[in-house]
Amino acid sequence: MSHPTLEDVAARAGVSRALVSLVMRGSPKVGKERREAVLEAARELGYRPNVMARSLAAGRTGMVGLLADLHDPACAALHDGMAEAAARRSVRLLLVGGGGRPARERAALHQLLDLRPDGVLLANPRSSASDIERAAGTCPLAVVGRSPRSARLDGVTGDDAAAVELAVSHLAALGHRDIACLSLSPRPPASLRNAYAAAMRDAGLGDRPIARDLLAPPAPEDGGRAGAWRPSEPFSAAVAIGDATGAGALAALGRTGLRVPGDVSLVVVGDPPGAAAIGVTTVAPPPRELGRAAMELLLDRIGGERPEEGRRITVPPLVVGRPSTAPPA
Structure with missing residues (x-):
């Protein structure tokens, strides 16, 4: 089954391909009536922009990978914090499970790097320091839950x-x-x-x-x-x-x-x-805050807003009081 193209949308809306391209890029040069006609045609056809093709043209994928142990209950809160920070900067987050074992995590990391993400986040990695260092030579990388030794890596930990x-x-x-x-x-x-x-x-x-x-x-x-x-x-x-x-x-x-x-x-x-x-x-430390801080460090590095040295952030702990504590009898 073929996917609808810009040409299909242009034919349905009765406009040129160039004008459809302007609408899909959010250009302000298109009038309201023609913009709505193009968007309506795209909805009718089920057209979706080719993100990978756009990424090749822009030199970035607009995507960040997260490698985490999906069996870890804290993973969900970490992911939420990262996703919130990524959404604020219009970045997509791709989650890959590492399995909690060094060999499986290493294989998953290689598969993730094959997708050419703009950067990668490692949550509580089991991989060796040398494996993480090699990955950092491929793309920007940040680590959560472990303090990296390399100056090329950003890290976020608790205290x-x-x-x-x-x-x-x-x-x-x-x-x-x-x-x-x-x-x-x-x-x-x-x-x-x-x-x-x-x-x-x-x-x-x-x-x-x-x-x-x-x-x-x-x-x-x-x-x-x-x-x-x-x-x-x-x-x-x-x-x-x-x-x-x-x-x-x-x-x-x-x-x-x-x-x-x-x-x-x-x-x-x-x-x-x-x-x-x-x-x-x-x-x-709140896992959501750990995730948010790590994502912001990584996106700063991807955007060239940070010096080359790795940055370390420590998220302070919080007491969550529950019924297991009470004054002594």
């Missing part, structure tokens, strides 16, 4: 250390004095450990090590019973670092019979899937 401090401050303001910090990692980054210690000192609560015993598997001497957990120190509130830790903390607290927030208040530094549905307080 995990600030989020930990904000979480502790939120619980302290509710009146909690025994606040544990939980992490699945055997050794969380020094920046997060230092942020937790600093927030505890600022709240006048002293130092306390980051705990893993809540999330560790049941000890053999407990017969493998899932509920056999004995914390090294009692606490009335906990800050869980990361989505996986937050999910693990909720499961472990449930197995032990501790009520949230009746016995323990819980804040997750991150935004795990289902947090809103089950009422978990979170501290994280």
Whole structure:
């Protein structure tokens, strides 16, 4: 089935091809009556402008690619922020799924680059730094959720250390004095450990090590019973670092019979899937804002409005208070 052409529209409207071209480009040189006649003919025929042909003539596609893990619940909000920023500057956004694995993501990135987009956004990429650097040599590129090392790349991230401090401050303001910090990692980054210690000192609560015993598997001497957990120190509130830790903390607290927030208040530094549905307080940068900032950086670079050095933006975290936190019993 052939697509209607400019010539078809011109014949239907009884005007020249050149005049149809002027109308499709939005030229002010065409009178209202003839413009409406051309647009009506285009609607009747189902004519749509050939964006790719127009792009070749202009030297740009007017399209930006987004490579993201479509299984990540935060992807939708990231996309919304990017789409809003793109629409304000009349840019189309093409979303491609990376699958969450380096090899699949690399293949998807190559397919996206084959379409010759004006730029590419990578959301929480799993690809190696060298793969991302090579892609940046093909077209302008910005990264969300990871701080790139290359001066050719723009990057937008959250501030995990600030989020930990904000979480502790939120619980302290509710009146909690025994606040544990939980992490699945055997050794969380020094920046997060230092942020937790600093927030505890600022709240006048002293130092306390980051705990893993809540999330560790049941000890053999407990017969493998899932509920056999004995914390090294009692606490009335906990800050869980990361989505996986937050999910693990909720499961472990449930197995032990501790009520949230009746016995323990819980804040997750991150935004795990289902947090809103089950009422978990979170501290994280708004994904929509991360997406908007990344798109604006990329479009500035595409438009030549930015110097060659990569720019870094940190989006501050926000506390979203939900029923998992309350004053101590």
